[in-house]
Amino acid sequence: MQQDEFVKKLAEQGFETPVVVEREPNGRLDHHAHPFEAKALILAGEITILSQSGEKTWRVGEVFHLQRDEPHSEFFGPEGVRYLSGRKSARP
Template identity: 25%
Template sequence: MSDFSEAGFARFGEQAKHLGFDEVLKRRWDPGVFLDTHTHSFAVQALVVEGSMWLDLNGKSQELGPGSRFEVDHELPHAERYGPDGAVFWVARRNRHP
C-alpha cells in the first residue's frame, strides 16, 4: 500500500533526488483534460496519488490510477488524458541531462 501523506511525499522527493532528479512537485489536473502529443525538456518520474489518467507513450495507451508509477524521458513524444475525477500525481523532474 502506498503512503500518500506529506511524509510519503517527502520520501518520494528524497528518493527522486538520490536518483538525480532535481525538482519535485505535486501536479493536479482537472477532469477530462487532454494534452495532445507533446514533449518536455526534462525527464519525468511520477506517482499517481488520486484520480486516473491515460498516458499514450511509444504507441501504447496505459491507464494509471493511485499507486501507479510512470516515467517519460526528456523530448519523448507522449499524450495525456485525465479521467472523470481528474488526477493528482507527484512528479520528479530531471532538468539536467548527461
C-alpha cells in the same frame, strides 16, 4: 508506492524537488514532449498516457516515467488526476 519512499528515490536518482500537479476531470494534453525526464506518483484520480510504446493508465500509488523529449499525449480520468512530479534536466 508511498509518498515518502517516492520522494527519497527521486532524490537518490538526481531528480529536483517534486511538485504537486493537478489536472481537470476528463481533460487532455495533446501530443507534446518535455525537455526534461519526469517521474510522477499518482496521488488521486488517474492518467492515461499514449506514447510510441502504447497506451497505459496509472492509478493511485503507481509511478509513471517519461524520458526527456518522449512524445506523448495525456488523458485525465473522470475525477481528474493529482500527482507528485519530479523532473531531471539533462546535464551538459
